[in-house]
Amino acid sequence: MKRLISVLVLILCSMxxxxxxxxxxxxxxxxxxxxLEAERRENGFGDFTAExxxxxxxxxxxxxxxxxxxxxxxxxDDGDKSLSxxxxxxxxxxxxxxxxxxxxxxxxxxxxxxxxxRVKRIxxxxxxxSFMGSEFAYEDISxxxxxxxxxxxxxDETYDxxxxxxxxxxxxxxxxxxxxxxxxxxxxxxxxxxKVDYYDRKKSxxxxxxMSGYQQYLGKYWRAAEMQMVNHQNGKSTGLLWTGxxxxxxxxxxxxxxxxxxxxx
Amino acid sequence: xxxxxxxxxxxxxxxLVGGFAGIAQAHELSGFLAVEGRFFTDSxxxxxQEEHNVSLALxxxxxxxxxxxxxxxxxxxxxxxxxxxxxxxxxxxxxxLLYPGxxxxxxxxxxxxxxxxxxxxxxxxxxxxxxxxxxxxxxxxLGQPMLHLSLPxxxxxxxxxxxxxxxxxxxxxxxxxxxSELVVDPEHPLYESGAEENHFDFALRYSHTLGELDxxxxxxxxxxxxxxxxxxxxRQGAPVLIPYYGQxxxxxxxxxxxxxxxxxxxxxxxxQSEPDHYLAAVGGFEYTFSAIMSTVADLGxxxxxxxxxxxxxxxxxxxxxxxxxxxxxxxDAASSELLAGIIIDLDSSARIVSLEANRRFGERFKxxxxxxxxxxxPENDLAYSLRDDDFVRLDLAFYY
Numbered sequence: 095m096k097r098l099i100s101v102l103v104l105i106l107c108s109m110x111x112x113x114x115x116x117x118x119x120x121x122x123x124x125x126x127x128x129x130l131e132a133e134r135r136e137n138g139f140g141d142f143t144a145e146x147x148x149x150x151x152x153x154x155x156x157x158x159x160x161x162x163x164x165x166x167x168x169x170x171d172d173g174d175k176s177l178s179x180x181x182x183x184x185x186x187x188x189x190x191x192x193x194x195x196x197x198x199x200x201x202x203x204x205x206x207x208x209x210x211x212r213v214k215r216i217x218x219x220x221x222x223x224s225f226m227g228s229e230f231a232y233e234d235i236s237x238x239x240x241x242x243x244x245x246x247x248x249x250d251e252t253y254d255x256x257x258x259x260x261x262x263x264x265x266x267x268x269x270x271x272x273x274x275x276x277x278x279x280x281x282x283x284x285x286x287x288x289k290v291d292y293y294d295r296k297k298s299x300x301x302x303x304x305m306s307g308y309q310q311y312l313g314k315y316w317r318a319a320e321m322q323m324v325n326h327q328n329g330k331s332t333g334l335l336w337t338g339x340x341x342x343x344x345x346x347x348x349x350x351x352x353x354x355x356x357x358x359x
Numbered sequence: 360x361x362x363x364x365x366x367x368x369x370x371x372x373x374x375l376v377g378g379f380a381g382i383a384q385a386h387e388l389s390g391f392l393a394v395e396g397r398f399f400t401d402s403x404x405x406x407x408q409e410e411h412n413v414s415l416a417l418x419x420x421x422x423x424x425x426x427x428x429x430x431x432x433x434x435x436x437x438x439x440x441x442x443x444x445x446x447x448x449x450x451x452x453x454x455x456l457l458y459p460g461x462x463x464x465x466x467x468x469x470x471x472x473x474x475x476x477x478x479x480x481x482x483x484x485x486x487x488x489x490x491x492x493x494x495x496x497x498x499x500x501l502g503q504p505m506l507h508l509s510l511p512x513x514x515x516x517x518x519x520x521x522x523x524x525x526x527x528x529x530x531x532x533x534x535x536x537x538x539s540e541l542v543v544d545p546e547h548p549l550y551e552s553g554a555e556e557n558h559f560d561f562a563l564r565y566s567h568t569l570g571e572l573d574x575x576x577x578x579x580x581x582x583x584x585x586x587x588x589x590x591x592x593x594r595q596g597a598p599v600l601i602p603y604y605g606q607x608x609x610x611x612x613x614x615x616x617x618x619x620x621x622x623x624x625x626x627x628x629x630x631q632s633e634p635d636h637y638l639a640a641v642g643g644f645e646y647t648f649s650a651i652m653s654t655v656a657d658l659g660x661x662x663x664x665x666x667x668x669x670x671x672x673x674x675x676x677x678x679x680x681x682x683x684x685x686x687x688x689x690x691d692a693a694s695s696e697l698l699a700g701i702i703i704d705l706d707s708s709a710r711i712v713s714l715e716a717n718r719r720f721g722e723r724f725k726x727x728x729x730x731x732x733x734x735x736x737p738e739n740d741l742a743y744s745l746r747d748d749d750f751v752r753l754d755l756a757f758y759y
Contacts, residue, residue, distance in 0.1 A: 150692045158692040158722065184758030185725045186694070187389060200617075202568075210498060211473040215573045219620040220649035223657055224690040270620075272650065328655075352568070353464055353511050357430075357457060359422065 125245030153329030195237035222272025390419035443535030515567030
């Protein structure tokens, strides 16, 4: 009897572990599986165009805005290509960025300066630099390729009424990233990110990004209409308001060339 | 002269009307209006020069794109200067039609093209003439009539330029500062070609990206944009410098290589003309430190070296010079930026120091404060006549 109880206890105790072992899953593997599933659901969008309104607020609540148009092309077996064109402020109107993101290594990036008609190659190595004076760093707005991070599942948790996975990710390029880790809340139903906490190189909480107003396009792809990034250390915040999402516009590689960069506007 | 002024004023009014008449809604209209003041620390050296100057510049931009993809751009520019009637000038920077096809792109009209990689000296860039009255950095250009065909291919982009009409360089007049001791006579330039300014120039460029490397190979055949200046007499019998525009062939190379956080740059030209030929090059690096000293500011360092195998006979001031620059970008909402640069002549003690600070005010105003200092220029330096022209310039621009 005693032996039977101990065997039963042993079996009961080891069941979750056994289940995990059967799936061969550690917290790191589970984190990666979640990230892969989120990416799988993004696959096949082809291309999209959208308008983005960027609102910069300082700690006194004073705001300034930038209007940016975005074009993105999905690239098979590599990172996306994207073109960002500034409509305002008026003194930088026509300024444009062309980015070829890569799964491995640094992204390729070019800047077009309309007053000089000059295309300049820029280094994407400094990932932590501010994107146009906003609280978004280049690494926050660049294409979020799976290979740029390693992952770890932390826990399951209800966030804002949704059952969520809480996963942590660590930049592969630790030397040039501004972060030691990022904690993301993804809902279990649609794998949409709702919140991200960014921890700086000193491991303290630097910024929080909150997404809202998700809408589904082509019956498959979810895009947030609003992204609010709050910097806890300097009191500044940046809001990104997305409108006019259009998918599968028939964009091709030639829409992402240096020629198209020069006539982007 | 009177006729020139009338043309200038009509042009300016045209800009204003174009700027404010509010052409139909579907069409895009933007541009800027800027007020500028230049203040010089020393009294003028040469007769006729006025001490300081203020000026007004206007540059509207009209753009429209049709359903077919065809687009039109019109960018007139005008400046009215209180001191220098040569600096008061009107130019059509752009007036062209651009059609992007599937595998080709064609542009017809007055346009602007930039070739190059380095920051201080632009050796390769040759399609557009320098608007020499606008600034001393040579980055302002005059509109160039052209037929431009671009063929983007998997193995690179090939650009052909037919340039049917030549634009003379602009130079400060008698009353302006930042000029040579003898003024350049704009009325009667000399040309090597019998066709004078109607000589048909052409250019082509092949450019490509290979991983971390962007490069361009270019060829130009036609009228040199840089005139030789020789003393002479104008029609009134006064001593002036007469510009002479020779015929040249220029082979150019420009490249930029990204190596981690480093940008390495090189521009080189080989130029053939009668009676000589020469080689010139400029190369250097740019490195940016981001988020310096626990702020969000970026600090960029630029170092370049320029070489010209004609040495002291060079017609450009960069024959053996080192250039150092600092670019501090505050990454704030106002896009505040500070640039500092020094050009050092390695054969003499001559140095040119420049400082520039700019920021936005609100959404539509931009202020630029610039200063230039000419230090220890020896008598044989091409810039010797600028020795007493240290200046501070304030520019306030309104963008619409």
